[in-house]
Amino acid sequence: xxxxxxxxxxxxxxxxxxxxxxxxxxxxxxxxxxxxxxxxxxxxxxxxxxxxxxxxxxxxxxxxxxxxxxxxxxxxxxxxxxxxxxxxxxxxxxxxxxxxxxxxxxxx
Amino acid sequence: xxxxxxxxxxxxxxxxxxxxxxxxxxxxxxxxxxxxxxxxxxxxxxxxxxxxxxxxxxxxxxxxxxxxxxxxxxxxxxxxxxxxxxxxxxxxxxxxxxxxxxxxxxxxxxxxxxx
Numbered sequence: 001x002x003x004x005x006x007x008x009x010x011x012x013x014x015x016x017x018x019x020x021x022x023x024x025x026x027x028x029x030x031x032x033x034x035x036x037x038x039x040x041x042x043x044x045x046x047x048x049x050x051x052x053x054x055x056x057x058x059x060x061x062x063x064x065x066x067x068x069x070x071x072x073x074x075x076x077x078x079x080x081x082x083x084x085x086x087x088x089x090x091x092x093x094x095x096x097x098x099x100x101x102x103x104x105x106x107x108x
Numbered sequence: 109x110x111x112x113x114x115x116x117x118x119x120x121x122x123x124x125x126x127x128x129x130x131x132x133x134x135x136x137x138x139x140x141x142x143x144x145x146x147x148x149x150x151x152x153x154x155x156x157x158x159x160x161x162x163x164x165x166x167x168x169x170x171x172x173x174x175x176x177x178x179x180x181x182x183x184x185x186x187x188x189x190x191x192x193x194x195x196x197x198x199x200x201x202x203x204x205x206x207x208x209x210x211x212x213x214x215x216x217x218x219x220x221x222x223x
Contacts, residue, residue, distance in 0.1 A: 008149075031208060032208060041217075042216070042217075043198055043214035043215060043216055043217055044151065044198075044212075044214050045214070046211045046212070085149070087151065091208055091209065094163075094164075094204070094207050094208055094209060095153055095156070095164055095209075096153065096209060096212065097153075098150070098151040098152070100148065100149055100150055101149055
């Protein structure tokens with residue numbers, strides 16, 4: 001089983017749609033969690049950290065379920081500029097483990 | 109102002125050659141990393157240095173040797189390049205807080221192609 005597992009997609013959605021990405025992780029001792037965004041042929045950049053209580057940043061909402069070892073990212077009112085790959089990232093003992101990423105394509 | 113810079117951006121070379129990639133960060137971070145992103149897009153950590161000391165060394169062939177002359181620089185030297193080394197190599201830096209990495213800032217990547 002992969003340490004961090006994501007549906008690679010691609011998710012093709014129209015502008016304005018709501019889209020949700022899921023991620024599962026295998027190590028129950030994982031300490032912190034993040035979503036990174038990677039544009040085509042660019043470097044990954046932090047989108048948001050994920051807290052147990054859930055957190056929101058504008059149109060983006062992240063949730064963590066430690067019991068199920070599951071992380072989610074919800075994007076509301078999708079924009080063309082949201083098209084990218086979204087990487088689920090888990091901190092295991094000071095080392096970041098990246099998921100394969102979920103590709104999102106937002107169409108006009 | 110480039111926070112994390114890498115050179116070169118592209119590297120095309122023959123099998124068996126030795127090559128180096130350089131990385132510099134001007135963020136004042138104490139920890140730097142090398143990651144490899146293969147054709148399937150998996151991003152995997154290779155090495156991590158904290159204040160010039162090696163703290164993470166994943167299962168990487170010993171043809172790969174990182175060197176950190178100071179905490180702002182982390183270079184990667186690769187000997188006897190193989191076809192399977194073709195990938196994008198990302199340098200990153202972060203502060204480490206209570207043993208946990210804070211936000212990682214990545215360089216633009218070096219696209220290595222081994223022919």
